[in-house]
Amino acid sequence: MDEPGTGTLAELGEFGLIERIVDPSGLTDAIVVGPGDDTALVRMSGEVLITTDMLVEGVHFRQDWSSAIDVGRRAAAASLADIAAMGGSTRALVVSFGAPPSTPSAWAVACAAGLREEAATAGACVAGGDVVSSPSIVVCVTAIGDAPAGGPVLRSGAKAGDVVAICGRFGWAAAGLAVLSRGFKSPRALVDAHRFPEVNYAAGVAAAKGASAMIDVSDGLIADAGHIADASDVTLDIDAASWEIPDALASAAAAYNVDPRVWMLTGGDDHALLATFSPRKKLPEGFFRIGIVVKRTDDPVLVNGQPFAGGSGYDHFKD
Amino acid sequence: MDEPGTGTLAELGEFGLIERIVDPSGLTDAIVVGPGDDTALVRMSGEVLITTDMLVEGVHFRQDWSSAIDVGRRAAAASLADIAAMGGSTRALVVSFGAPPSTPSAWAVACAAGLREEAATAGACVAGGDVVSSPSIVVCVTAIGDAPAGGPVLRSGAKAGDVVAICGRFGWAAAGLAVLSRGFKSPRALVDAHRFPEVNYAAGVAAAKGASAMIDVSDGLIADAGHIADASDVTLDIDAASWEIPDALASAAAAYNVDPRVWMLTGGDDHALLATFSPRKKLPEGFFRIGIVVKRTDDPVLVNGQPFAGGSGYDHFKD
Numbered sequence: 297m298d299e300p301g302t303g304t305l306a307e308l309g310e311f312g313l314i315e316r317i318v319d320p321s322g323l324t325d326a327i328v329v330g331p332g333d334d335t336a337l338v339r340m341s342g343e344v345l346i347t348t349d350m351l352v353e354g355v356h357f358r359q360d361w362s363s364a365i366d367v368g369r370r371a372a373a374a375s376l377a378d379i380a381a382m383g384g385s386t387r388a389l390v391v392s393f394g395a396p397p398s399t400p401s402a403w404a405v406a407c408a409a410g411l412r413e414e415a416a417t418a419g420a421c422v423a424g425g426d427v428v429s430s431p432s433i434v435v436c437v438t439a440i441g442d443a444p445a446g447g448p449v450l451r452s453g454a455k456a457g458d459v460v461a462i463c464g465r466f467g468w469a470a471a472g473l474a475v476l477s478r479g480f481k482s483p484r485a486l487v488d489a490h491r492f493p494e495v496n497y498a499a500g501v502a503a504a505k506g507a508s509a510m511i512d513v514s515d516g517l518i519a520d521a522g523h524i525a526d527a528s529d530v531t532l533d534i535d536a537a538s539w540e541i542p543d544a545l546a547s548a549a550a551a552y553n554v555d556p557r558v559w560m561l562t563g564g565d566d567h568a569l570l571a572t573f574s575p576r577k578k579l580p581e582g583f584f585r586i587g588i589v590v591k592r593t594d595d596p597v598l599v600n601g602q603p604f605a606g607g608s609g610y611d612h613f614k615d
Numbered sequence: 616m617d618e619p620g621t622g623t624l625a626e627l628g629e630f631g632l633i634e635r636i637v638d639p640s641g642l643t644d645a646i647v648v649g650p651g652d653d654t655a656l657v658r659m660s661g662e663v664l665i666t667t668d669m670l671v672e673g674v675h676f677r678q679d680w681s682s683a684i685d686v687g688r689r690a691a692a693a694s695l696a697d698i699a700a701m702g703g704s705t706r707a708l709v710v711s712f713g714a715p716p717s718t719p720s721a722w723a724v725a726c727a728a729g730l731r732e733e734a735a736t737a738g739a740c741v742a743g744g745d746v747v748s749s750p751s752i753v754v755c756v757t758a759i760g761d762a763p764a765g766g767p768v769l770r771s772g773a774k775a776g777d778v779v780a781i782c783g784r785f786g787w788a789a790a791g792l793a794v795l796s797r798g799f800k801s802p803r804a805l806v807d808a809h810r811f812p813e814v815n816y817a818a819g820v821a822a823a824k825g826a827s828a829m830i831d832v833s834d835g836l837i838a839d840a841g842h843i844a845d846a847s848d849v850t851l852d853i854d855a856a857s858w859e860i861p862d863a864l865a866s867a868a869a870a871y872n873v874d875p876r877v878w879m880l881t882g883g884d885d886h887a888l889l890a891t892f893s894p895r896k897k898l899p900e901g902f903f904r905i906g907i908v909v910k911r912t913d914d915p916v917l918v919n920g921q922p923f924a925g926g927s928g929y930d931h932f933k934d
Contacts (some may be wrong), residue, residue: 305932306932309777309932310932313932326660330771332846333767333846334698334700334770334831335664335668335697335698335700335703335758336666337664337666337701338665339662340659341661342659342661343647343656344656344657344658345654345664345746346656346657346709346747346757347653347657348711348755349711349745350747350749350753350755351747351755352713353748354750355750356747377656379653381653382652382654384897385779388665390665390666392668394669394671394753395933422872424665424667425667426666426668426669427672428675429671430669430671430751431671431751432749432750432751434669434713434749434753436667436669436711436753438665438667438711439840440663440665440759443653448654448656450652451651451652454653467658510653517685524744543891584681611626613623613624613748615625
């Protein structure tokens with residue numbers, strides 16, 4: 297790759313940008329044909345998991361809160377986590393990138409680097425894409441992955457008596473957003489969690505052998521537990537005393553006089569893996585128990601056996 | 616599917632919209648897991664063609680010039696044509712859809728119908744997607760397809776002596792845009808060509824057996840011929856006398872006092888299939904000869920043996 301230069305996308309041009317963001321050295325062995333033709337060609341096992349996610353400036357991120365690398369990593373993580381939540385292994389990402397012509401070309405080049413970095417943490421790479429002009433920055437990532445040998449882990453397999461378990465942080469990204477929204481840049485750990493999530497992609501693959509249902513927490517713990525509950529026709533009873541409030545969340549919540557459990561129960565974007573397991577099975581490494589599956593009640597999700605009154609999660613078109 | 620209703624996306628909500636745009640009845644047999652889980656699961660043959668394209672309101676389309684169905688069809692066609700240009704068969708599309716909360720829900724529902732209709736013309740379907748809030752409407756389509764048995768048709772296989780041939784209209788979408796830009800709504804055939812292309816997807820599959828190189832004309836005939844030329848290290852010499860100017864283009868050009876060949880040589884978005892074939896092979900049905908491949912000269916593309924002075928095609932970040 298050449299240097300990104302100091303100019304704008306208007307000066308660099310569409311094809312100049314493509315030259316600067318394509319990095320054939322990072323392609324994995326799964327890529328038979330990489331960027332530069334009408335499509336990429338990816339070697340797969342036969343059944344293909346596919347998912348797409350779009351990040352929009354001003355909706356999902358702000359340039360003063362997130363660097364271009366952060367935005368690239370976060371955009372890639374959203375799709376990579378979806379493949380992991382099926383127990384699958386991502387083989388390739390393709391990316392559509394829209395930006396105003398006035399955007400510094402260095403921003404686009406750094407965003408592409410972030411996409412590649414995050415893909416690499418899951419053993420994948422960026423195999424192709426599209427760049428277009430757009431009034432605001434839009435990053436759309438599609439991931440394709442191989443399904444696990446025994447078939448993907450769906451949302452619909454949870455059974456009464458199963459254990460509910462989670463792998464990864466939850467509530468941290470929401471707490472980070474609350475910090476930034478109040479004009480602060482610290483605690484750094486929370487702000488970093490908003491910038492991009494740390495997802496244990498390998499834990500999703502490992503859970504494929506034993507999990508009866510799985511999802512990644514993108515909308516919020518209660519909302520996504522509700523998606524498993526509705527698909528499986530069961531109720532998930534979350535034991536909110538089963539985890540300690542992390543110090544970073546507790547102290548930020550105390551400073552803002554809010555209940556940190558609301559972040560942990562309703563905050564999205566951390567992409568923790570939420571799964572259910574037969575009570576006879578040992579939980580895979582990285583997962584810890586946070587509740588139990590019971591027969592369907594009036595509510596898809598209970599917290600400590602009671603309906604939760606604090607809302608469930610984020611709806612993109614509502615306040 | 617329910618009725619779209621008369622309200623906005625803000626009233627319908629993210630999950631209400633998803634309910635209204637998902638149509639399980641349209642899923643093909645290739646879809647093992649359809650919409651409603653973390654990812655879709657698609658049965659494929661082993662090597663997977665993948666491509667992504669983004670359409671942005673105000674850049675690629677205007678709501679007063681294109682209906683929601685048009686936008687859906689055009690967005691799907693861009694990716695379907697890329698798979699066809701590799702000689703492949705699309706198995707599934709996934710779609711990320713961004714729109715302001717004030718967007719009428721009927722618009723989003725109609726756009727989804729357009730995506731499904733166009734996918735069906737290529738034997739494919741919409742297997743999943745994402746809906747988000749966005750300051751302007753953005754439709755990002757990713758297609759996955761099976762590569763042809765003998766491997767995909769790349770841009771890099773053209774050889775001196777090969778015949779250059781094309782399947783489908785070219786210049787029509789650009790002429791339609793010129794008509795609309797001047798405030799007219801007719802001739803209807805040209806305006807319709809701007810609204811969405813008519814792509815012969817099956818011709819791409821048929822050409823896979825004989826074509827040495829192939830691309831779809833999305834940037835313009837000269838620009839895309841140049842992509843084949845550069846990838847193959849040859850020059851494509853286009854014989855502009857090898858086709859008749861269609862009446863609709865000739866009369867619009869006469870009315871606006873422009874040269875219709877500029878539309879035909881530089882206009883994109885028709886997604887005609889441009890391919891090269893050994894001179895010993897019969898052209899597949901739907902293709903006609905428009906030139907010849909010669910040894911590389913200073914110019915990637917010649918028109919009637921001469922460099923073309925009228926520009927080559929569209930650059931997204933330049934005027």
